[in-house]
Amino acid sequence: MQKTLNQRINRLIIRILVITMVTLLIFIWKSTSDQASAQLKNDLEVARNVLSQVLDTRQKQLANSATVLTDDFGFKGTVASRDKLTIDSALSNHGQRINADLMALFSLRGDTITSVPEKFIPGANFIYPKLIEEAVNQGNSDSILSLDGELYQVLFSSVKAPRPMAVAMMGFKIDKSIAEQLKRITQLETSIVVTPGDAQSYRVSTIDSDANMMNIQIENMDALAWFTLSFNSKNKLISTSFTLLEKDGLKVEIMLSNQVESLLADFISLQISIGLIALAAVLIAIMFGAMLSKKLVKPIEALTVHAKKIADGEYDEGVNVDGHSSELTTLSTAFETMQRNVKDREQKVIYQAQHDVLTTLYNRNHVEKLLSEKFERQECFQAIGINIFGFRGVNDTFGYHNGDLCLTELARRVDSLGGLSARLTGGELLWVPEKELSKDELVQIKGKLDGEVAAQGVSIPMTVAMGVINCPSDTHSPSDLFRKMNIVIDEAQITRQFILEFSDELEEKYTRRLSIITELKKELRENNGELALFYQPKLNLIQNKVLSVEALIRWNNKELGFVSPEDFIAVAEHAGFIGEVTTWVYQQAIRDIISFRDHDIDVMVAINISAQDVMNPELLSMVMALLRVNELPPSVLSFEMTEGHLVKDLGKAVQQLAIMREAGFKIAIDDFGTGYSSLSYLSKLPADILKIDKSFVLKLDQQESDRKIVRTVAKLAHDFNMEIVAEGVENQESLEILRNYGCEYAQGYHICRPIDAAKYIEWHKTFSLPN
Structure with a gap:
C-alpha cells in the first residue's frame, strides 16, 4: 500500500529528526562533558597560579622584614656585639612583630650563632651552607627547608656594616x-x-x-x-x-x-535537562524539534568559546549567549560570575603584590621595579626620602597603633602631592615628584607634611625629615638609591637638618657612625679602659673653695682615636643605647667619689644627663641602688641638663625632675640663655642651679652687653631662689666681675681644665686661687 506524500514527508522528517536529535544529544553530551573537563583543568590551573602568588607574596614579606631587620642600626650593633642574649632578644622581638616561626643568626663561615627557638646547636655548622654563602655573595637567598620533620619557607639576608658580618635567617612554618x-x-x-x-x-x-x-x-x-x-x-x-x-x-x-x-553538579543537571527537552521535542512537534536542536547547539558552542577565552586570561568580554532555557541562563550567569571572581582574585593578588598593606602606597619591591625603568630610560629625577622624626619615640609614647596612624596620615599627605610614592621600611617613605623641586619648594612641601595627627583623644605632633637624592647624578640603581637614602635620612635625623641633600661626606660620616656604634658597644661590654671621666672644678666664689666638680666623659679608641662626646653621645642616643652609657658614667663617678673621699676630698659631682635619661623612670632607682650599695648620700651627685632638651616635653620633664629633686639630688639647667629661655619656662622648672652659657662669659671683661646679660640672669635666678654657675671663665677680671654680681660658682680654664680623677686629686690638694 502506497503511503501518502504527507506520510512520507512526515516519516522522512521523523527519521531525520530522530537521527538529528540522537546525533545532537550525543554531540551536546560530549561537548558538555568536554567543557566540564576543560573547566576543571582551568580551575586547577588558576588555583596553581594563585598558590604561586601566595608563596611569592610570603617570600616578599620575608624579604621586606629581613631588610627592616638587617638595615636596623641597633640590630647591626647587636650582631657586632656577639652577645647571645641580646641577639636572642632582638631576634625574638622582630620575629614576634612579623609572626615568624623561626629566627636565626649564622656566622659568615656557616656556624650557628643562635636561633629562636633554639632549633640549631650554637657553634655547629648549618646543614645548608650554600644558602649562607649565597646570602653573603648576593645579599639574600631563599629556599624551603625540611627541619626535624617540619617544613619552613626561609630567607637568609646578610647583615652589613657596611661589609657582611653575619647572616640572619627568618622563616615561616609551612603547616596545616x-x-x-x-x-x-x-x-x-x-x-x-x-x-x-x-x-x-x-x-x-x-x-x-x-x-x-x-x-x-x-x-x-x-x-x-x-x-x-x-x-x-x-x-x-x-x-x-x-x-x-x-x-x-x-x-x-x-x-x-x-x-x-x-x-559537576550543574553540568550533570544541564545534560539531563537537555535530554528531557530533546525527548519532549520529538513527541510535541517535528518542527519544534529541529528548531530546538539548533537553539541548543549554538549557546553551548558560545559558552565553550567563551570558556577558552577565560582560560587564556581574557576577562573583559561579556558572555553573549542567546539562551532560551533557564538552564542555559543559569549556566551563562555562572560563567559571568566565575569570570568576575577570577578577574577580581587575580587583580587582588596583583594589587597586594605591589602595594604596602598599611599605607596602600607602592611597596619596596614594586617601586624598585619602577625606579629601574626610570634608570634604564636615563631619566633625571629627584628621589626624596621622608621619615617621621623620632618615630620610635612616637611608638613608645603613644603606642604602635597610633604610630601606624601617624604613618598612614603621612602616607596620605605624600600621596596627595602627586608623583610616585612608596613605603620602603617601617617609618620611611619614598617620594619621586613629577618635577625637580627647589629648596624653597621643598620647605613648602615639608610645611604641608608636618602637623599634628588626632588620634583617640590625643594630638600627636609630627615632624618629618626629608633626604634628597638627585638621580642619576648621585646614584644609578635602586639598591644604591635605597642605601644612600638610609644614609641621608639618618644624618637628617641626628643633625636635625630636616631637609638635607645627599653628599659623599654624608656616606663617610655614616660609616664612621657605624664604627662608633660597634666600638662603643664593645667598650661598654668589655671595659678595656678606653672610656674615662674627666672632672672640671667649680669654684665657690663666696668661700673660695672647690665644693663641686662637673664630670665629663672622654673616649680614646684604638681604632678611631679620640672621639668627641658630641659625636658618640648623639650616636648612642639615636641608636638607642644611651642608657648603657649613662649607667657606666654613674658607676665610674661613684668609684671616683669613693676615691676622692679616701683622700679627704668632699665634692659634689655634677653629671650631664640626656632627655632620654630624664624620661627613663628606671634611672633614679638605678642611681639610688648604687648609692645604697656604696653607703653614699644623694648629696654627692647632681644632675645637669640642657634647657633645649627639656622643652621638648616640658610637662613630663618637670614631673621627672621633681621626683629626682625630692630624692635629695640637686638639679642644674645647663647652657641657660641659648635655648628657649623665658620667665614662665624658668618658673616651672624644679631646679636649684642655673648655669650661664660660656658664650656670655668668655669676653665678660671686654663686652658691656655680656655683662648686662650676666647681671640680669644672675638677678633673675636669685629671684627664683637658684644658685648661679658661670661657665667659660678665662681670666681673673671676669672672675671678679662674677663675684661682684653675686654668682655663687665659677668654672673655666682660668681655674682648671678638665682632668682625670688621679690628676684632680693632686690638683685639689695644691689648689690656690689664680691671680
Missing part, C-alpha cells in the same frame, strides 16, 4: 594552617607532600584522614572520561600536582584536589 589558607583562597583541597632525601616522606593536607575519606579515590585528570564525569563522580577527587622545590635531596610537591561530584 598554610594549607587551610590556600584552601580558603583556591577553594580546593590542598596537600603538601615532602620527601626529604632518604628520610620518610610526610604530608600536610586539608583532606581528613577519617574512615570516610580514606575510601576516596584520587585520580589523574587524564584518566577521566566523559562517562566517568557524568555518572561515576561520587566519592572521587580530581587532583593535579606540581613540584614546588627539588633541591639538595629535598622534594616538595603541592597537590590540589576537588570533588568531582560538587564541581
Whole structure:
C-alpha cells in the first residue's frame, strides 16, 4: 500500500529528526562533558597560579622584614656585639612583630650563632651552607627547608656594616594552617607532600584522614572520561600536582584536589535537562524539534568559546549567549560570575603584590621595579626620602597603633602631592615628584607634611625629615638609591637638618657612625679602659673653695682615636643605647667619689644627663641602688641638663625632675640663655642651679652687653631662689666681675681644665686661687 506524500514527508522528517536529535544529544553530551573537563583543568590551573602568588607574596614579606631587620642600626650593633642574649632578644622581638616561626643568626663561615627557638646547636655548622654563602655573595637567598620533620619557607639576608658580618635567617612554618589558607583562597583541597632525601616522606593536607575519606579515590585528570564525569563522580577527587622545590635531596610537591561530584553538579543537571527537552521535542512537534536542536547547539558552542577565552586570561568580554532555557541562563550567569571572581582574585593578588598593606602606597619591591625603568630610560629625577622624626619615640609614647596612624596620615599627605610614592621600611617613605623641586619648594612641601595627627583623644605632633637624592647624578640603581637614602635620612635625623641633600661626606660620616656604634658597644661590654671621666672644678666664689666638680666623659679608641662626646653621645642616643652609657658614667663617678673621699676630698659631682635619661623612670632607682650599695648620700651627685632638651616635653620633664629633686639630688639647667629661655619656662622648672652659657662669659671683661646679660640672669635666678654657675671663665677680671654680681660658682680654664680623677686629686690638694 502506497503511503501518502504527507506520510512520507512526515516519516522522512521523523527519521531525520530522530537521527538529528540522537546525533545532537550525543554531540551536546560530549561537548558538555568536554567543557566540564576543560573547566576543571582551568580551575586547577588558576588555583596553581594563585598558590604561586601566595608563596611569592610570603617570600616578599620575608624579604621586606629581613631588610627592616638587617638595615636596623641597633640590630647591626647587636650582631657586632656577639652577645647571645641580646641577639636572642632582638631576634625574638622582630620575629614576634612579623609572626615568624623561626629566627636565626649564622656566622659568615656557616656556624650557628643562635636561633629562636633554639632549633640549631650554637657553634655547629648549618646543614645548608650554600644558602649562607649565597646570602653573603648576593645579599639574600631563599629556599624551603625540611627541619626535624617540619617544613619552613626561609630567607637568609646578610647583615652589613657596611661589609657582611653575619647572616640572619627568618622563616615561616609551612603547616596545616598554610594549607587551610590556600584552601580558603583556591577553594580546593590542598596537600603538601615532602620527601626529604632518604628520610620518610610526610604530608600536610586539608583532606581528613577519617574512615570516610580514606575510601576516596584520587585520580589523574587524564584518566577521566566523559562517562566517568557524568555518572561515576561520587566519592572521587580530581587532583593535579606540581613540584614546588627539588633541591639538595629535598622534594616538595603541592597537590590540589576537588570533588568531582560538587564541581559537576550543574553540568550533570544541564545534560539531563537537555535530554528531557530533546525527548519532549520529538513527541510535541517535528518542527519544534529541529528548531530546538539548533537553539541548543549554538549557546553551548558560545559558552565553550567563551570558556577558552577565560582560560587564556581574557576577562573583559561579556558572555553573549542567546539562551532560551533557564538552564542555559543559569549556566551563562555562572560563567559571568566565575569570570568576575577570577578577574577580581587575580587583580587582588596583583594589587597586594605591589602595594604596602598599611599605607596602600607602592611597596619596596614594586617601586624598585619602577625606579629601574626610570634608570634604564636615563631619566633625571629627584628621589626624596621622608621619615617621621623620632618615630620610635612616637611608638613608645603613644603606642604602635597610633604610630601606624601617624604613618598612614603621612602616607596620605605624600600621596596627595602627586608623583610616585612608596613605603620602603617601617617609618620611611619614598617620594619621586613629577618635577625637580627647589629648596624653597621643598620647605613648602615639608610645611604641608608636618602637623599634628588626632588620634583617640590625643594630638600627636609630627615632624618629618626629608633626604634628597638627585638621580642619576648621585646614584644609578635602586639598591644604591635605597642605601644612600638610609644614609641621608639618618644624618637628617641626628643633625636635625630636616631637609638635607645627599653628599659623599654624608656616606663617610655614616660609616664612621657605624664604627662608633660597634666600638662603643664593645667598650661598654668589655671595659678595656678606653672610656674615662674627666672632672672640671667649680669654684665657690663666696668661700673660695672647690665644693663641686662637673664630670665629663672622654673616649680614646684604638681604632678611631679620640672621639668627641658630641659625636658618640648623639650616636648612642639615636641608636638607642644611651642608657648603657649613662649607667657606666654613674658607676665610674661613684668609684671616683669613693676615691676622692679616701683622700679627704668632699665634692659634689655634677653629671650631664640626656632627655632620654630624664624620661627613663628606671634611672633614679638605678642611681639610688648604687648609692645604697656604696653607703653614699644623694648629696654627692647632681644632675645637669640642657634647657633645649627639656622643652621638648616640658610637662613630663618637670614631673621627672621633681621626683629626682625630692630624692635629695640637686638639679642644674645647663647652657641657660641659648635655648628657649623665658620667665614662665624658668618658673616651672624644679631646679636649684642655673648655669650661664660660656658664650656670655668668655669676653665678660671686654663686652658691656655680656655683662648686662650676666647681671640680669644672675638677678633673675636669685629671684627664683637658684644658685648661679658661670661657665667659660678665662681670666681673673671676669672672675671678679662674677663675684661682684653675686654668682655663687665659677668654672673655666682660668681655674682648671678638665682632668682625670688621679690628676684632680693632686690638683685639689695644691689648689690656690689664680691671680
